[in-house]
Amino acid sequence: MYDEEVIYDSRRLVPPEEHTRPTTERPWVRRTLIGIAVVFMGLVLVLPLLLVFVEAFRKGAETYFAAFSDRNSQSAITLTLLVAAIAVPLNLVFGVAAAWCVAKYEFWGKSFLITLIDLPFSVSPVVSGMVYVLLFGAQSALGPILKANHIEIIFAVPGIVLATIFVTFPFIARELIPLMEDQGSVDEEAALSLGATGWQTFTRVTLPNIKWGLLYGVLLCNARAMGEFGAVSVVSGHIRGKTTTMPLDIEILYNEYNFTAAFAIASLLAMLALVTLVFKTILEFRFGDELAGTRRH
């Protein structure tokens, strides 16, 4: 019966070689375009990254590993991991709560809330840091109260954690909002009508639906939390061995002409980022369909 309806069968009307492709560029144009993209990526991304490792190993593996036995650098690595260990779980909770709120409810000022969530993306990290200095600094209204109670926020670990949370806030929320909006609240309504409690609905229905998006957001959030420089630099006070994170330690080492050690720490930071990327790629490969169906960008 389909044979009769030739009008729908392109194979009958047009011979294969004349079949138009979705893109009309000639092969050489396509190859040039791809070539430009590859060369550009190589120059801007791959080459600098490789150079980090080349510089780090310039004086041999022994010097490379010696960089990690330095007390100040070890404390910088510990601090970075500590900050990420606090900031990421908190943002996990905040992010899920914010995304839940935006995706499942309609309320006045919702688009304003979404804009607010995006704010840390658009504000320069330096400004994010300054905000906390203005808020908790000795010259602020809160300053004397904090001082009287011996509470240290800026130029101490809490300030670094706060600045990191601020900068990394959108990563998880931004990942979840489109996902949860697409899914709507039908599943949750079904669960509730079947007698599930709120918590049961969340852990057995919502969470399994968003788990991959959530994991993805956590990875990105973690990468940024460990790598943040600007905001942390403003609130850190740069006390060596106490309030310097890995990115700040790299700057200090570089300024001390200790280039090998600077690049060694930089390579560790880059490797942490690469591990994150590898995880991300594995996730995409393994659960590509699920992710593609739920992500917008």
Place this chain on the structure above:
Amino acid sequence: MKKTARILALGGLVAALALTGAVTARAQDQTLLNVSYDPTRELYEQFNEAFAKHWKDTTGGNVTIEQSHGGSGKQAQAVIDGLGADVVTLALEGDINAIVTKSGLIDENWRAEFPNNSTPYTSTIVFLVRKGNPKAIADWGDLVKDGVEVITPNPKTSGGARWNYLAAWAYANKASGGDEAKDVDFIKQLYKHVPVLDTGARGSTVTFAQKELGDVLLAWENEAYLVLDEFGAENFDIVYPPSSIRAEPPVAIVDKNVEAHGTQALAKAYLEYLYSPEGQTIAARNHYRPSDPSVVTDPALVAAFPKIDLISIDDPLFGGWKTAQPKHFGDGGIFDQVYTPAQ
């Protein structure tokens, strides 16, 4: 889900442990925070080690000295904003004065607390040139010759850069016989030869030595020697101009902070130790000019400093920092008037 919970719990545990660790460490040992400027890293690394030993020998107590380095003005602002420095060792008197006026953390008579206006070591500005001095730079006048590129940081942000500027001004003033219009013109010419203005002295040194830009670096004397050590003496020469400036980086106790920390005695002993034979010798070894050369244990270290004409900021030509700062570096001051980025 259970796994996530376990990871969360583990994270919390790590955080709690780290915090407890920090608290117990503070209870056992005394800690002193020295907020300093950029080029003193190597000096204080050695000095802190010597002082910790001295403190242990004399009092039996353990002291951990923490260091924070950065641009001098930026560091002063951090102390004003609440960075808990016990002592400040900065590049400029004006930066300590800023802490006095903006926060009241330091007693206004701080300059009288330690000898030599609370300046334990001085330094000067010298020229660092490429090996063999290919552009034949010997004096400040040579900096404005055709084809000479000068590397110096921005005097609006860098303490060292202000000394560079003032040393050049002093030369121009002497050459012109006190004609200020000609002095301004010399400064204008000079900054036309500067291809890049970094924000701090270390940035300029890296620009000159690592990125190999420019023919001459206007540098702190100690910074110039450090470059020879770090980048190889075979690549550079230090040129002493016939005249330069006496840079006086002062030190002070942050009174309100040491009261709060209970570190008054420690902070006083720390800064006093800078004037001791040991402290002065360490300064000289790091190419800072000791304020009391007679106590330096190795006379060769003192003899190594070439004698050149050094003008002080308190000379009538400048009238001290309180006059010089707004006149030259304030908003709309002479630097603002003459500086246009090099083509």
